[in-house]
Amino acid sequence: MKRIIFAVSMAALIFSGCQKIDDVPQSEAITSEIEISDDILPETTVPGTTSFPESKTTFKTEDQTEFIPAEPAGGDIEESFTEETEETLPEETAASAAESENIPGEDENISEVTDIPAEETDNDGLTYFDGILIVNKTYPLPADYAPGINGEAQKAFDKMQADAADLGLNIYISSGFRSYDYQAGLYQRYVDRDGKAAADRYSARPGHSEHQTGLAFDLNTITDEFKDTDEGKWVAANCYKYGFIIRYPADKEDVTGYMYEPWYIRYLGEETAQTVYDSGLCLEEYLGITSEYAE
Numbered sequence: 001m002k003r004i005i006f007a008v009s010m011a012a013l014i015f016s017g018c019q020k021i022d023d024v025p026q027s028e029a030i031t032s033e034i035e036i037s038d039d040i041l042p043e044t045t046v047p048g049t050t051s052f053p054e055s056k057t058t059f060k061t062e063d064q065t066e067f068i069p070a071e072p073a074g075g076d077i078e079e080s081f082t083e084e085t086e087e088t089l090p091e092e093t094a095a096s097a098a099e100s101e102n103i104p105g106e107d108e109n110i111s112e113v114t115d116i117p118a119e120e121t122d123n124d125g126l127t128y129f130d131g132i133l134i135v136n137k138t139y140p141l142p143a144d145y146a147p148g149i150n151g152e153a154q155k156a157f158d159k160m161q162a163d164a165a166d167l168g169l170n171i172y173i174s175s176g177f178r179s180y181d182y183q184a185g186l187y188q189r190y191v192d193r194d195g196k197a198a199a200d201r202y203s204a205r206p207g208h209s210e211h212q213t214g215l216a217f218d219l220n221t222i223t224d225e226f227k228d229t230d231e232g233k234w235v236a237a238n239c240y241k242y243g244f245i246i247r248y249p250a251d252k253e254d255v256t257g258y259m260y261e262p263w264y265i266r267y268l269g270e271e272t273a274q275t276v277y278d279s280g281l282c283l284e285e286y287l288g289i290t291s292e293y294a295e
Helices: 002-022 026-030 074-087 091-100 106-114 151-166 180-194 196-202 224-228 230-242 270-279 283-287
Strands: 119-121 127-129 173-175 216-219 244-246 264-267
Touching: 151 230, 151 244, 151 264, 180 196, 224 230, 230 244, 230 270, 244 270, 270 283
Parallel strands: none
Antiparallel strands: 119 127, 173 216, 216 264, 244 264
């Protein structure tokens, strides 16, 4: 009998406990309380540098199964952030970055456009660019340089003169080679007559005249009217075929340093004269050089 009474009492006690469990709110039955202290907060919120403490937080699911969240390492976060940044760059930006490595420098770009030849000075003090002897307001000749008329230039002119004669035209050399001293006297006479500024527009100072090279000739009347004559027109259109160029063309005074002289020709050789003529440039522009007195 006592055993029966004890069994009934235990059943009542168990029933009472189940009722209390059923009275627990649903939210409490699903999760356990989580306590987060200041000790486990990240030290910094800057991407790529977050660090975490070694303490772990334990969660319980509805069925009371425990699990521990995976602990991310600071290095993994930094690597992930870096990779994502690179992968999400706009295609144009990435392309621009790649192309920037192949963009040539400024000096290389200027070189490709202008292709300026190197300056060379020989033992006689003569200046050459691309094999062309240069004499102008920037590049002078030694005072003792006196080669006389260049034989090759004279021969080329003779042929040009003969061909012009076959067409009924008369061209001739009015002024060829001039020495340093002769040019000094001629220039001074022009200065005395017109002033230095005016003389510098049409006459070279001693040592700066191409006539001293024996490669330059003044033709016929040595006046502006020459350009309107049949001879002047023919020379302008054909002298390059014989190796000459009109040395000081129209509208180039700011580059050559001299006013337009339709009667003045300079020998370069047939190939070079052809190239300069076809370029439409004066010699200074063609070579990328200046023509300015130092003072």
